[in-house]
Every structure is written in structure tokens, then in C-alpha cells.
Amino acid sequence: MPSKKALVRRPGPRLAEGLVTHIEREQPDVDLAVEQWEAYVAALRAHDWETVEVEPADDCPDAVFVEDTVVMYRNVAVITRPGAEARREETAGVEEAVARLGCSVNWIWEPGTLDGGDVLKIDDTVYVGRGGRTNAAGVQQLRAALEPLGARVVTVPVSKVLHLKSAVTALPDGTVLGHIPNVDQPSLFPRFLPVPEESGSHVVLLGGGRLLMAASAPKTAELLTDLGHEVVVVDISEFEKLEGCVTCLSVRLRDLYV
Numbered sequence: 001m002p003s004k005k006a007l008v009r010r011p012g013p014r015l016a017e018g019l020v021t022h023i024e025r026e027q028p029d030v031d032l033a034v035e036q037w038e039a040y041v042a043a044l045r046a047h048d049w050e051t052v053e054v055e056p057a058d059d060c061p062d063a064v065f066v067e068d069t070v071v072m073y074r075n076v077a078v079i080t081r082p083g084a085e086a087r088r089e090e091t092a093g094v095e096e097a098v099a100r101l102g103c104s105v106n107w108i109w110e111p112g113t114l115d116g117g118d119v120l121k122i123d124d125t126v127y128v129g130r131g132g133r134t135n136a137a138g139v140q141q142l143r144a145a146l147e148p149l150g151a152r153v154v155t156v157p158v159s160k161v162l163h164l165k166s167a168v169t170a171l172p173d174g175t176v177l178g179h180i181p182n183v184d185q186p187s188l189f190p191r192f193l194p195v196p197e198e199s200g201s202h203v204v205l206l207g208g209g210r211l212l213m214a215a216s217a218p219k220t221a222e223l224l225t226d227l228g229h230e231v232v233v234v235d236i237s238e239f240e241k242l243e244g245c246v247t248c249l250s251v252r253l254r255d256l257y258v
Helices: 030-046 085-100 136-149 218-226
Strands: 005-008 050-053 070-073 076-079 104-107 119-122 125-130 152-157 168-170 176-178 192-194 204-207 210-214 230-234 251-253
Touching (some): 005 030, 030 050, 076 085, 085 104, 119 168, 210 218, 218 230
Parallel strands (some): 125 152
Antiparallel strands (some): 005 251, 070 076
């Protein structure tokens, strides 16, 4: 059977020092952020996900955004080289965690840069956002790692938000969700559904038609409920102050056969 494991990483004491690029800085409440993270992890577990906690990286303010450190395709883990130099120490603990799970490990090397938040997988199509954190060399290295496994790597521009998955994610049927002001070229996606709120662009597929979403997108939650999806809501307000979203806080490993 396919696996339902999710890598997560506890927020550290320096969370409030995290990088912000496309929004005005607000001061997150670190204690509240920890409570919200624990509720997020509990929501995953409540829907049959086994959470695997990566060793904390307390000196790395953004380490809670574990998605940026690794790209999963089947049982292959590509350890990224984050575009922000300050985040590169985050990858060591994640590499150790995926190796323990039996993944085949690859790496992005200098001069390549790649953030996992720039990678959106829909079946065997892997969309990669080319923007502030991911460069052409990083895309080329990811393509070299994944295309021999059957992936089709498609580069798309990202200029209006931090990462590709800050702008778009996808429903179980492959329809891409996005808030139009944040998406460079919606026409690049075969099926695109505009949503009324920025955070409504972000869904985590829990399985069985269930979608994990942020509490800050009630209109989108209503829209998706009307379309037949079961929406599970979590409050991640303190992470949103740091350009975080529901996808950033975990790495879902769906294709480890154990």
C-alpha cells in the first residue's frame, strides 16, 4: 500500500526572525505559533497521516517551513539548495530523516538553487516556479533527477509571490487553484479554478476527497464544499505573517511502499 507519512518540524524560538519578501512584516506570536503547529499536526494525524518529526533546527528561524528543504517524487528525495543562503543549514536534518525512511536521496548542487515550495506535482507533471528562490540551474538539476523516473518537468514564472505554491496548489482531480492577482499565467495550467481569497489557493490533499485549508479563506472553503470536497480547517495565522501556508508546514510522502 502507498504510505501516508508527513515530515514536520517544530517551530523554533527564533521564528519571529523569519524571512519576509512579498508582504509587510508583522510580529508573530511564537507561543501561539507553537499551539497552531500542534493543531496542524493533530489534523494530519486525525486523517490517518503518520507524522515524522524532523530534528529541530532552533538556530534557523524558517526551519518550520520544512517543505522548502526537499522535493519528493515516488521514493526519491531531492534535497534542495534553498535560494536564501540563510536557510541552507535547514537541509541536513531533513536529509537524515528521509534517509532513515529508506528514500533514495539526490541533491541540488551549486550553482543551482531550488525551494521545495516552488514545486507543484500533479500526477507525473512537476511544475517548477522560476522566480526569486529557484534559478535555472536548480530547475535543470531537478529535471535531470526526475525525468528518468517518468516525470515531466514544466517551468512556470513566479514574480508576484514568494513561491509557486504561494500562488497555486491543486485539487485531487488536478484542477489548479489560484487567486488571480497572484498568478503570473493561469493559462499555463490545463484546468484552472480562480478562488476569492489569497490563502484559498493553498490546499493539502488529505485523501478521500478531504482538503486541509487555512481558516483565513472561508469563502474558498464554502466554494470547495459546494463542489463536493470535505474541507478541514486549521488556523495558521502566525505562519501567514511569515508568508507561510498549509503546504509549507509538512512534506507528504505518499509513495513509499512499506
